[in-house]
Amino acid sequence: MMKNDAHTLLFSELAEIARTLGHAHRLMLLEHIAQGERPVERLADLTGLTIANTSQHLQLLRRAGFVETRREGKRVLYRLGNGPIETVLASLRAYAEHTRAEIRDLVSDPINSNGRLDSISREDLLERLAAGSVTLLDVRSSEEYALGHLPGALNIPADELEQRLTELPSSHEIVAYCRGPYCVLSTTAAEMLEARGFRVRRLASGFPDWKAADLQVEQAAA
């Protein structure tokens, strides 16, 4: 049959976009880039890939519009593209979660039934912030924090948290966040804090989602 009509072309185009998201390394790169603009070398470092390999993946992401570049001296900085990328990722995550839940209902899966710590939605958080009743805690690295963070957030990287508990309020609630729904930093941080008697929840979506929603972002001086 082999009909190469407009219909088929559109599907091929869609398929190419989907295929670009179809590799764990590219999704990781995308997550890191979503925290803020970075050069190839840094991304290679963060993901543990070789530089050439990283560059190749970035090229694919760029062809599909997921990232954009600009040159600054000898480095090429990659940033997130400006299409509705977080929406696509969010829907994929929601779909994955749905199927995982279905599997969990059949075989009771110990890996996925981990503690289920309370999480809070972006909308709820906005309300609580307006009421001034929460402390926001950014547990990402200080590099990531510097690239942009939620307004008024306190930055204590996850690995320093245990030594810096005194900086946290024991009276009112803490909301911890990190790179996104698939980033475990805020989950483990929140579990630890809860064990120490803090009132704590984690933000269900991370920094990139907040930024994608066009909410205000604070940034260190460049």
Add this chain to the structure above:
Amino acid sequence: MMKNDAHTLLFSELAEIARTLGHAHRLMLLEHIAQGERPVERLADLTGLTIANTSQHLQLLRRAGFVETRREGKRVLYRLGNGPIETVLASLRAYAEHTRAEIRDLVSDPINSNGRLDSISREDLLERLAAGSVTLLDVRSSEEYALGHLPGALNIPADELEQRLTELPSSHEIVAYCRGPYCVLSTTAAEMLEARGFRVRRLASGFPDWKAADLQVEQAAA
């Protein structure tokens, strides 16, 4: 580095889902299945693929939860899975459209600037239907119509439309729909009708989207 932690596993899982959508043939199969349950042979016919190849693609779709099966006699009927599939597809389409629009702004692309016939959203359609001010026209095949259609829709398959114009009201507005946003049936139908002086728009999303929104669907007797 090679850290095979939970983080990486989640990304691999997401990537597998995305990769499953990363082939035009699978997207086509999915579109047909979204019209209603069908046996492998029929799907092979509709897509022009061999039966074995179709079966193989369907298997991948099933592993990712996009489709489910049941046996009826010697045939195996495939139907859409029950996760938020339309949401994923819609976000991918929206993303594709965004990037395409960006490209169009740079090089004025004649392929994509086709007539831009007025389309109507599902929400708007619901309002108009409540007001009783539109005629709904299903231009898919009668087979697809029988598998399920919007309540009260009139079925005139696209290829019979020109001979059956008398069945259409010239007084009030017609809303044509078909298999989905990437299906051209309703677009060409609407263009033809417009040229003949009918007041006509096309539903931006097709039948599967309506069904996914849990709106009422009419069906012929089995």
Add this chain to the structure above:
DNA sequence: AGATCAATCAATAAGTTGCTTGAATGATTA
């Protein structure tokens, strides 16, 4: 039971993707 039909499986060949290596490019600095 044997024949028939629909679908899946298994094996293969062709094509594609991913990763590594080393060379080439582009921009800065000495």
Add this chain to the structure above:
DNA sequence: TAATCATTCAAGCAACTTATTGATTGATCT
């Protein structure tokens, strides 16, 4: 202008994906 640095390109290989073919399974029908 040469040296250096960050990134990209190009070639080669291994691993995976797709499409085809023919064999196998599961379910009806006679």
